[in-house]
Amino acid sequence: MISRRKRLCIALILMTVLITACSRIKDKTKYEETQIKMGTAMTIKAYGENGEQAVSDAFKRIDEIERLTSLNISTSEVTSINNAAGKRYVKVSPEVFELIKESMELSKMSQGAFDITIGPLVKLWNFGTKDARVPSSEEIKEKLSLVGYEKIKINEKESSVMLEKPGMMIDLGGIAKGHAADQVVDILVNYGIKSSIINLGGSNVFVLGEKNKQELWTIGIQHPRKVQGDGFLALVKESDKAVATSGDYERYFMVDGKRYHHIIDPKTGYPADNGIMSDSLVLDSTLVKNSSMIGDALSTAVLILGPDKGLRLIESLDGVEGLIATSDYKLLISSGMDEKIESISEDFEYDAQRR
Ligand code: ADP
Ligand code: MG
Secondary structure (H helix, E strand, C coil), rough: CCCCHHHHHHHHHHHHHHHHHHHECCCCCCCEEEECCCCCEEEEEECCCCHHHHHHHHHHHHHHHHHCCCCCCCHHHHHHHHHHHCCCEEECHHHHHHHHHHHHHHHHCCCCCCCCCHHHHHHHCCCCCCCCCCCCHHHHHHCCCCCCCEEEEEECCCCCCEECCCCCCCCCCCCCHHHHHHHHHHHHHCCCCCCCEEEECCCEEEEEECCCCCCCEEEEEEECCCCCCCCEEEEEEEEEEEEEECCCCCCCECCCCCCEEEECCCCCCCCCCCEEEEEEEECCCCCCHHHHHHHHHHHHHHHCCCHHHHHHHHHHHEEEEEEECCCCCCCEEHHHHHHHHECCCCEEEECCCCH
């Protein structure tokens, strides 16, 4: 039993968290709300009528997605699949089934760089927790044998999924927020919202329509070595685009001057170290279906592939543009992106040679 005092304490802590976690701004033409979801601060700003209802429904939908996909929720479908690894198929919702299938396609597209079976390695490194540490090479080798999207078995008819080996783990952390952003956009559009900016933790932004008749949305791409919100790598002007960013600065720790961050190269088991600090992909939602989800996964993949292969992947895809901040402070920009860029940080040198 929890004592009354303890209960009161817990209630007070929860209240403080809720008060700081949620904020609402309402006026006749604009509704804006921020909530902590999927471990990050998410803000949705919608212009026009029905904004409040649309945003409220959008947050409910994000909750649903989190309940299905989170590794921290013992009843999530992803947790069930992981618990049954090496033992049995688990029947899942059409939504999770599709997400897993799409993830496998994105693995193929990215030469295995994006791989949702990275779970055992993410857990081993423990980024973002107090237990984060550099594992031994033996530990890494052992976990690497549990990674590989080709070891995911799926049964279309039964809508069920099984991981081939015990100890395997699916981690949708590199794609779930993008999927959530696509779902939010659908909800807002169904409510008739024509102008909105959706920011799911900075790494997944979607700009719907234009800010107003005279103006496109301006998106500030985070500078990979400046405090969040305090310095931009570039400002881009866009409408109807998904902008997905992956960086080595999101969750990381330093040991002996070396940075260890949360995006793991499935080939080595170590954080990607191929010359990119961050990359942002800009996807045209009128050309690419599920643009935020695809962008989320591919931005993670580009960070692993490195500048040259990454840029080649971006250039090979219709409706996908991007910019890459390399470790030697060069900024690579894909061919369709130049005219969209307002300004770039003076810390970076624009490098047109590489593409
Ligand atoms: P963020 O979560 O900061 O938006 P990303 O979209 O780049 O950043 O996703 C990083 C997350 O993806 C990690 O925290 C981890 O859960 C997962 N992940 C790490 N490495 C890979 C990988 N190679 N393939 C797929 N997912 C990965
Ligand atoms: Mg991602």
